[in-house]
Amino acid sequence: MIDMVDYKVNKPVLLIVMDGWGIGRGGPEDAIAQADTPVFDRLWAAYPHTALFTHGPYVGLPAAKDMGGSEVGHLTMGAGMILDQGPTRINKAIADGSFFESPALQQIMQAVANGTTLHLIGLLSDGNIHSHLTHFDALINYAFEQGVKRLRVHALLDGRDVGIQSAQKFVCELEEDFAYINGNEGFDYGFAGGGGRERIVMDRDNDWSKVGQGWNVMVHGQSENRFPSMLAAIDHFRQQQPDLVDQDMPGFVIVDDQDQPVGAMADGDAVVMMNFRGDRAIEITEAFELDDFKGFDRGDMPKLTYAGMMVYDEDRNLPNLQLMGPTKVDNPFGRRILGLGVKQFRLTETQKYPHVTFFFNGGYRQPLDESMEDYILIPSDKGVSFSDAPQMKATEIADKAVELIESGEYGFGLINFANADMVGHCGRMESAIVAVEAVDAAVGRIVEALEKAGGAALITADHGNAEEMLVATKTGFEASTKHSTNPVPCILFDAAYDGSWQLRQPDPQDAPLAAPGLSHLAATLFEVMGHPVPDDLNPSLIEKR
Template identity: 35%
Template sequence: TNIGAGRVVAMDLGQIDLAIETGSFFAEAALKDFIATLKDSGGTAHLMGVVSDGGVHGHVTHILAAARAIAGAGVPVAIHAITDGRDVPPSSAADFVAAMLPGLAPGVTIATVIGRYYAMDRDNRWERVQTAYDAMVRGKGAATAPDPVTAVTQSYAAGATDEFIPATVIGSYAGAKDGDGFFCLNFRGDRAREILRAIGQPDFTAFDVSGRPAWAALLGMVEYSDDHNAWFATVFPKREIVNTLGEWVAKHHMTQFRVAETEKYPHVTFFLNGGKETPEEGEDRTMPPSPKVATYDLAPEMSAAQVTDAFVGAIEAGYDLIVTNYANPDMVGHTGDLAAAMKACEAVDRGLAAVTAALEKAGGAMILTADHGNCETMVDPETGGPHTAHTLNPVPVALVGGPKGVSLRNGRLADLAPTLLDLMELPQPPEMTGTTLIVR
């Protein structure tokens, strides 16, 4: 979001943390309405969220705070715990779940434990999503366990790390019923959208949801998409970000092209456009499908060749602005497989060779960078085991083509949009507080 906004946009994590700390979270109208509706219906509040402190998609403290408030109002709470293993160490869920238990208020239970591989898919792998749905909504899991910690440890014993823990039903949980409510605590949209479509979309057809309960209330921590807003209420509505990179380019009657394979498509569209799903005027998009494999170490090249073809085609077509994401280093880096990560980087290298040649022929310029690290650290320095999470290392930025005799200074992600506008010889909108990285 900061890349496309050209300014530092306050993260949802910080906003939610502050609201919980000050108590304003508990006074939010959407949350109060959710509680009141369930008190009237006599239903259970189902809370779903990632149970780690990774802070990328959600945070375990948000789940505990919401559960405490809802149960304190007299509404029973069933938590659907999504185990992480990507934004935190791959076998840390047992500790996170165990640490949750003493903090659970009376009337709060953990009903299911499900790896994010199933509950947080974003690549239309509906067979995965269905296993998560069946456990949470129907009470029918791929596994059962007497308690949530055992759900995790028995998965470890079977060789599954946190991300891949099968959808496990805990104790006597029998599913959701008419008059219940569902509250998604994750605050990032891309990995919440699919499971929430299954939960609430009226005309959902990706798999059979016959017998889905008549929910009394559906609530999300944030807005997950314009479509989701039709059936989900929101605690924290999105703040409008005006004059993003895409919007500003469109206002100057210039063309733009966005390309990424399905795993990263929201990053070059929804997120880059400040949370707007609809393309700008003159903005074209393409989305090669990511390969249908269990994990991307099995196909580290992913769809880089198709992304490259579209990228080169857009250069040759003369688009004024092209935004591309190569998914390989991040998605394969998350597997913790060093050899596969090397192949992933080689695939991107091959693609960039073709792109650079096309760019030179067209006389264009390119900024090459990343928004976080991952595959440069594949071995955990503390444990010696695989490192699957993002890193906090500074990322490189390179200028390919463009004006002669210039250099790039150090900066931040909010400086990238101003840098592109500088290369395109467009003025910078006043809302963008970043500054160009180009030093003349």
């Protein structure tokens, strides 16, 4: 056990998340190292700091190579402990067979027992951020074993959490499954069509035109882009634009030799959204489930049975059918400090709003007490690539943060800067550098306001990204748009720091539970705020010198 330090600061105490800011190797691939970051450099040199692990078992994911993400990162920070996350729980349930006993899955199977079609929608990827290809394999093989005669996959192409041009690999893996199954009399399994995740379906910014395009491709089989196979579609778009990233591929449908779509949905069909992460699955789920949906014209909507891999909106219980129940956090940090009478705020722009609310809260989206919690959203830019506007809303977030600090009302605040992550996903080094510099400047303004207010801040990240903008290939380097498994920085800013304490450093002998990670931040915040640390939390990172 770490000796508790007699440590207390006046409010406010902030948790500042520089999303996608990892600790890289400092080479030509590292946008953070190449950026001018005087604020970060000064804080790192002058105040207690450490490195946190944010991937694999450190955040409840199954494998050491599994990249962390904003969802699992914020959930782990809010929980203050390591919990099995969506893919871990799904993998365990598949392995022990309980996944296939799900009442929701049985209802899906019953819906197609009379020969209608089972449709699987989801990100074709092994990135383990939104989905995993093994989950497709498991459900496809189970459907075959249960005698489901017809199945269609509506493939959302990744190129973001995996290699930028890796779609063919994932398509071919499922094509092998289909070839085996279709060798049995009466079975018809195959792809219906698809498109890049950034072009259709996987929106989280209420861009209903993007979701509507996906709806027309998947539900109605409507698209000007029509091909005899998935590989033909991918090859076509690659020939048009050789450097096209999978996530940006236009929507398309697969058609037969009569130019008829092979996977349009019809009355009596069943649909499963295979993504386990909710933020980019909720809008298409609303289109399938809400009677009063107004996002776009759904046209003649077939009567379908719809299910999701997990809950995507717990407040509204969407979707109604869930193959796996949600990861529950019984007593997240925000709820705990409400019980102590601490007023709090959450502040970010649209891209990370679910993370500072729903995920940090462990499953609830709205304040539990509106008189004690303020959730503040700065709308993200629309109609422009983040790589073309890499400052995003860092300045506006800093403006609001300074205002909230100066109000003197709040004992805690959670702030997320999305820049290094969202611009990092675009794969452009020069833009990522500007993004990092924008965050550095914004953090500097917040720290200045905190210093005047006598406050403190844990400054960290939920995962890496912008420090690894290039990855080595057999022929050289290519742009990387995915998260990294690098550790992230963690600085405890306090203007009254006297050198008597430090933050615990990583030890090669640490087990995942003990190694400094996101699960230790809740206890650290309790200690910084001067409150006893609850016994059930992973311990604080603060230790005496």
